[in-house]
Amino acid sequence: MNKVLGIVLIIVGVALAAWGYNIFDSASSQLSRAFSGDAPIEAWAGMIGGAVCILIGITKVK
Template identity: 65%
Template sequence: MNNKIIGIVLVVAGAALAIWGYNIYDSASAQIGRALNGDTPIEAWAGMVGGAICVLVGLTRLK
């Protein structure tokens, strides 16, 4: 029972983190930065990758 609660929390938090990272990636300032020098904000990558990892760990806890 306890692993399922942790799994659900990780899936929800991971999805929110991934969405937050994508919002940073798609923001106007990030688009200008990518157009001028090709750099993507590290916060965007950290959010998307961290969110995906949290979702995967959460899904393994649900099984």
């Protein structure tokens, strides 16, 4: 059961990180970064949340 949960967490983490990167790389985000220098919080939350899910998933698979 732990291995299945680990694999699911890895898949969800990769999808979440990709979603965060897509938001970070979007045209509106680039405009926002050009004028204010800040990236959207959703982008950071997606990328960091995805990385955390991947790390937890890897530890569950081992």
